[in-house]
Amino acid sequence: MTNTATPALVHIDPTELLVDINIRGSLRLTADFLASIAEQGVIQPPTAVRTADGALRVRTGHRRTAAAVQAALPTIPVLVIGDEATDDAATIDRLVAQWSENEHRTGLAEADKLDTIEQLSLLGVSAAQIAKRTKTQRRDVDAALAITGNADARRRLDDGLTLDQAAAFAEFEGDEDAARQLEFGIRAGRLDHTVQRLRDRRAEAEARRAAAADYIAQGITNLDSRPSTYSSPARALDRLVTEAGDPATIENVDNEHLVVYMEQETTYHLAETGDEIDYDDIDFEAETGEDAEEGYTHHDAAEERTTWTPEFYCLDPAAAGLREPGHSGGAATDDDGKEAARAERRRVIANNKAWGSAETVRMDWLKKQATRKTAPKGAAAFIANTLATRAQLLTSYRTGRIRNDILGTKDADTTSYRPEPGVVPLIAKASDARALVLSWIQTLAAHEAVTNNHCWRNYYSDTAHYLRYIESLGYTLSEIEEQACGNTPKITG
Template sequence: MPATLAEPGTHELTETEQIEPNPRDAEDNPDADATTSPNAALEVVPPLNAEAGFRDPRELVIGENIRQEFDPADHPKQAASIQAFGVQAPVLVERETDGSLHVLDGQVRTLIAITEGVGTVPVWITDVDTSIEINERRITRALRQLNLNDRRIPITDADRAGGVALMLDLGASVTRIAEGLQTEHAKIRTAGVIGRSATARGLLDDSQYSLPQLETIAHYEALGDTDAVAQLSFPRINFRYRATLIEQDRAMTRARLAAALPYAEIGFGVLTEDPDLATEPTNLIPATDLVTGEGETVTETEIYADAYRWAVYVVVDDSDADLIAEDTGELVDPDTVDWDATEPGIEPGEGLRSAHGLVTRQRWVPAYYLLAEHLPASGLQVPVPEPVVDRADDPVDATDTEQADREAARAARRRVIELNKQGSAAKIRRIEFLTELLTARTAPPGTAMFVATSLNREPGLLASWGASTTTHKLLGVTSTGELTEKIAAAATGRAWVIVLALVLGALESQIEKDSWRRPPSGAGRYLNFLADLGARKGFALVDVERAITGEIDYNDIDLDNPAAAPVGDEMVEALAA
């Protein structure tokens, strides 16, 4: 409602305090009300007859105010706050010569208090200065009102998050804080996580990171993972990709330790990193470099017999994986699967089982290393290599050759492992991007041409293995029947979005974590289409995807800084948009 003039009341002040002026101040400042220079601090003389107390808000007069229109119904959070806590900041009031009390500052608080039925509000009352001409009083009043409103220093988001974290640490429940701050429970939980992280709080007021991103940073800082915090704090480009890489790396570390646990129980030492035998001093000798006293290859049986002399490092066998039933964990022979029966309603061929519900599981294989100090007592030995003659008949040390070959194999294995990690992270990011993209009511430009080209080049695309599963995930449905219902209810624009989802889901299902070295036929065109769609949404292809499109060679990808792909002008403009 607009600010209106209320009838002044005659209610006596309660719990008031008389503030007496300092006579010395009055003597020393005879011109205290005179205008001072802009650079001089105004020495304010305490007003005569100032009172602090409580009044019924209906007794206060909302007179002339620079805020012309105000409707309490438009400010439900302020109303909820006053309803819960009452008016906390005193209303500044001037007493006119007739005794009426006019609000100088606190019009909003007063009107909401009246609307919410609050009985009393705190007030600070001063007598109007009748020695000043009426227009000058109005000017002064407007100046004071504007300054009181414009010069309030709002609390920062970082301080707000810190305050929430403090209350949570002191034992307040999320519900109590959410109700007290008139906000959602989820926001309180997020603010609590961010508020406990010095790094996340420091980035919060920059407004460059979203709350979920800051929550991710705070999560790793709470774990003491300083490396993850450093990677995520700068730069913000490809944040989700970086976060996914870190998440997968930490998950891989946990999985590796879990896979190594049975070896530790037997007595093996467990290595947490793949030893660099070529460039770093080490006391480890690979089992492949050892032979028995008879010159035979060392077997696992012999290694297990003296497990305490050995250390093991487990790695994922990228050349093979276990096929299992997702619901039971049963190991499945791939030759017993009908790979055309991908849907629950499709009957598999005779003697075969459906491919629906089957997933792959990593297979871990051990690499054994003998601790060098145990070599003499182990009965094993490092064979003495025979000299090899090159084309120029110059002797070449076979040890150097073998070491170089071993290091090359190690580097190649590391590249495969790291690029597979990047491939998995890129897929997660694409799925998130597509899921959001496909919530639109109308299809993006270029959809018809892309769909027509894709289906023309691959007529069986929509029936390919995994296509429907991926499409259902992108559209948030659980079955073909549910999707059929959505198609029937869709308007033309939305129907085109579903058509696009069918094609994108099929193409996405063909891209695996290792597609960087064996790109599917339509993958390059598909990824470039996504890059075009994402140009204004901050989505750009990362290096492992650019290797699939053929833009770069996967051998040139920086393994130590995978998210530091070159950012062109288009990407910079997209982020700034």
């Protein structure tokens, strides 16, 4: 660190100052800035430290110094704050000071932020401390650290991407399809949704491989996607027969000719008994505590389960000695019906996955909102309208769980009939402005609690207006959320 000598103000020719150590890669000397220095001189002195050989090295104020040189100013004021030190502690102090100086003036370029965070990390400063000392969001620090050592992500950062955007490419390094989707997500303004879908896809692929473990052990190749039966000779095994006309099965076909795709199935069951029930027999509109419509099951009494069903394919039927059987008109019609049912089931599964991904992004956004010190404009009206029209939402069991998830709280006593909500201690120590934020978050949680993957299938005006409301606050809707909004117009003004 520099010593604690009393700072001294000196006037010196700017060309004599050393400006070789700076975290900013480009000084960005704009025409207006240069004109201001030329006309008014340097009003706020740069700071400098004295080197071992007596020279002055600029610590903060490199832009002002460079502009003074270009303006040919004979001297400028410089505040000498001590002798230069070069140990790790001094280097960390310099990096943090230059970050603060630059970021709160013209702002650092993303590449400069990355370089500084990387240097601090190499000096042993933890990610949490980097965020604290540079007053940077932890998310940005983590993004920068993810990019370090990744040439492609660094190149994309240098080409103009933000830290968050470039970090997404680092996360999915080596996945060309993911890179294409990320590029599209950036252009469409939906990068968060794209990243979450890719994460979910990766997790699903891992779950699919785990589900196929027994078949993999038998030498049957596991596929992450269903093989095309249009652009390749691959055919579903249950549509093939042997030369003798017997149905093809995994027992009479060599494993070398087989692949398996594990189909993800979503089923619904009674929570109490586990009996399977039909989705269409579930009443999703009944409020918590209310009776379901006669003949239907209340959604609180139902649970969703995921199962994996193997679909076997033969990649080359001819090589395996298999063929397609002849079809009568009736059989073809039956097959067409089965395929249509399969296609609809796949559409439902795909859209349910899309809704699940969007829900994760939405909850992350709500958690960020929960850190606000003041509520956005119109929050009080949103709360008042909910109290007037949907007050019962605030007391439902699921609302409490969502609220706790958003705020990171836990109810005091979950065994009592009316446990004290975890938000109560936060309210007790909150300012009036912060208390309004907490009221607003609880109201948002109440609306979030009544959304789930049935909302994309059927139009619910409450869900549509809730999604349009958070969109008006800066949240970007995904395609599936847009579908849930139906014809509900955007909120403007």
